Amino acid sequence: MPTMKISHYFEFEDHVTGGIHESVVHQRKMLDGLDLQYTTAPTLDADVFHCNLMGPRSAWYARRARSRGIPVVANTHVTAEDFGDSFRFTNALARPLKPYLERAYGLADALVCPSAYNQQLIETYTDAPTTIISNGVDREKLEGFESLTEEYRERYDLDPPVVFLVGHVIKRKGLETFVELAHRLPELDFAWFGPLDLSLKGRETTALIENSPDNCTFTGFIDDIRGAFAAGDIFCFPTHEENEGIALLEAMTAGKPLLVRDIETFSWLEDGADCLKVSESGVAGFEAALQRLEDPSVRKRLGTNAAKRSKHFSLESVANQYQSLYSTVT
Structure with a gap:
């Protein structure tokens, strides 16, 4: 039986960073370990056309793939709900984005959702069949992070226990709460590891960053992400909207305690067992939880x-789910 060939396409690959980029890296690492051939070029010379970002070029290929009987698989990394409060102009674009995505995701024979919450959202967009497959966590990428603790704490002048977050600095991920906590708890060091891109930020986001207290550090891009998990002690993730959260999975893998907002995305986490959850809308609940985590x-x-x-x-664990999905659609 010939080996299945996948066109594994990531539109805007050279421009998109963050969780979506990491998810694609994970998928391709998984594909490398499976008995599958794949190309990263968009092509209809394939058994499955798999697109990771439903931009206009992906939609164009998806229509033609379906007309030729080639099954289309698409990841639902982007939702209108997740798009708002990210970068400058994204709020204005979020409203017209939903009808576009409804049409684009409707072109797929199978949609890959990273979480049950994302699946529930996507089922309001289209009737296309959905499957939950986690973005996964690359445990190998984090190996040896402990050896970097002293270097990264020294580099950013951090004293333990360090409250930290990893990812793009955007309002949706709870920037306002993170900064306010640093104001309220001056005895703790707070560090947000990830690209700043101030030119892409709205006025309010920029003001929050520029007016943050001395115990709140925004590192910008770091060359070795292991340094973040080495320097940090408490992963504080007050995000308002998330499809899954690869950085959260990485923090778990590194054995870091989690403090999260009690949103639907994190319903699978158990408060008091593998995380602490805060259900209040204000900052007080996070403040009390951080004081508990000083122990x-x-x-x-x-x-x-x-x-x-x-x-x-x-x-x-995740790789075989992709193998099964490809076999099902073909």
Whole structure:
């Protein structure tokens, strides 16, 4: 039986960073380990056309693939709900984005949703069949992070326990809460590791960053992401909207205790067992939870449980789900 060939296309690959880019890197690493051939070029000379970002070129190929009987698989990384409060102008674009995505995602024979929450959203967009497959976590990428602790704490002048976050600095991810917590808890160091891109930020976001207190550090892009997980002690993720959160899975893998907003996306996490959740809309709940997490024994218990839970999301565990999906659609 000939090996299945996949056109694994990522539109705007040279421009898109963050979680979407990481997800594609993970997928291709998984594909490398499976008995599949794939090309990163968009082509109809394939058994499956798989697109990771439903831009206009992807939609063009998807229509032609379907007309030739080639099954189309698409990841639902982007939703109108997730798009708002990200970069400058994204709020204005979020409203027209939904009808576009409804049409684009409707071209797929199978949609890959990274979480149950994302699946629920997407089912309001289209009747196309959906499958939940996690973005996964690349455990190999984090190996040896502990050896970088001293270097990265020294580099950014951080004293433990360090409250940290990893990813693009955007309002939707709880920037206002993160900065306000730093104001309220001057005895703790806060560090947000990830690209700043101030030229892409709105006025309000820029003001939050520029007026943050001295104990709140925005590192900008760092060359070795392991340094973030080495320097940080408490992963504080007050995001308002998330499709899954690869950085959260990485923090779990690194055995870091999680503090998250109690949103639908994180319903699979158990409050008090593998994380602490804050349901209040204000900052007070996060402040109280951080004060609890100043206790090393609480951090150790939650971090150990999170690390155990993270094994379910390893690339090895996720890879076979893609193999099965491709076999199903063909």
